[in-house]
Amino acid sequence: MNQEHISRQFDADLEGLRTRVLAMGGLVEQQLIRAMQGLKSGDMAQIEQVIATDRQVNRHEVELDEACNNVIARRQPAAVDLRMIMTVVKTITDLERIGDEAKKIAKMARDIHRGDTRVVPRVDLDPPAEIAVAMLRKALDAFARLDVNASAEVVRQDREVDSAYKAAARQLITFMMEDPRTISSSLDLLFVARSIERIGDHAKNISEYVVYLVKGRDVRHIGLEAMEQEVARPLGNP
């Protein structure tokens, strides 16, 4: 094999990894949407399907991890190629955990709809869930198009999902205090709200890895303002 051939093979490897991450991301997004639908409708078949499909999410993670290790061992990547692979390794961990949260939401939905005598408070969790889905989609988009501006938007949206979570939590606590019969189902909904908020955190993590991939600078833990500055900085200008 000549050098050019090896290099084309390597590009195909990297492209393969990227495609599989996006497929995993699509599956995880679908899990989250279906879990929220199940929570609303009480459709037990759908709820059970979300719970069962989590195995598929896990399989994606394990297979992608192995594929990343193989590419590193065979191709000995450096610089941006290595950053791409490390971004994949980290992204799939967060996607798997979003999958776990979707499964937890489905389990809460099962608990809520199975108890026929329970008093369920009317608190709408769609607003935070819609922000979380939008964040996940945009983070995957940022990864697909190497778009650091989309990354910055995801980080900004994390504040929105946090405040939508807090609003829902306050409502739920009010319900519990006014009618102790709602405590049990309010708690289930509170944990759903918490899962949604965590999904936002994971989407934020993914979008931060994309900045690292494109810019070569680790922007975790530095705060929104510093990250926005980094995103605005022209490439190759330290």
Added chain:
Amino acid sequence: MNQEHISRQFDADLEGLRTRVLAMGGLVEQQLIRAMQGLKSGDMAQIEQVIATDRQVNRHEVELDEACNNVIARRQPAAVDLRMIMTVVKTITDLERIGDEAKKIAKMARDIHRGDTRVVPRVDLDPPAEIAVAMLRKALDAFARLDVNASAEVVRQDREVDSAYKAAARQLITFMMEDPRTISSSLDLLFVARSIERIGDHAKNISEYVVYLVKGRDVRHIGLEAMEQEVARPLGNP
């Protein structure tokens, strides 16, 4: 530089990564212990210190990630050496998230002890916290000594921490139902209990990476029994 020299340098690199992971693990363990002490004592100086020290945990993560990338780019590791580095990359993500949970516990402790009129239920969270600390310690030990039997013990203990969490949650829900004035502080304690349970999950993740490192097989998501079989299997015997 001759081959032997390079190889010794490489060993020193790997040893350096291992040592730094253990230092980060020690810091995270200390954070968890101090957060739980703060919850009990209400010592505000200690609580604030835990919250402030989370930055140090984050710094460890960022620096270790960078060090791993440098070692991969310079040494082009394969087989067990590459597995070691990938184990470090994954382990530090879980350690950082344990650090986040410790910080959340400290924030809950601050909320609970700041509100002087609040009725706080007497539910002891030391039992689950002690299991979680023991799991974290054992997972770090498994990593330090490449001890897959210790890994299996951690996975077994995850069941204990889950049931200690559930017992605490049941008690807290009873308090809330009997005295709605306790709802607010019971919820804070419930979230602390939930953080402890998650710390157990992270310790379990770390111990699973050690099995992967030593045995070359990914044992995540396969269940306790299958993992125990894998741990019992002699090395090099597929």
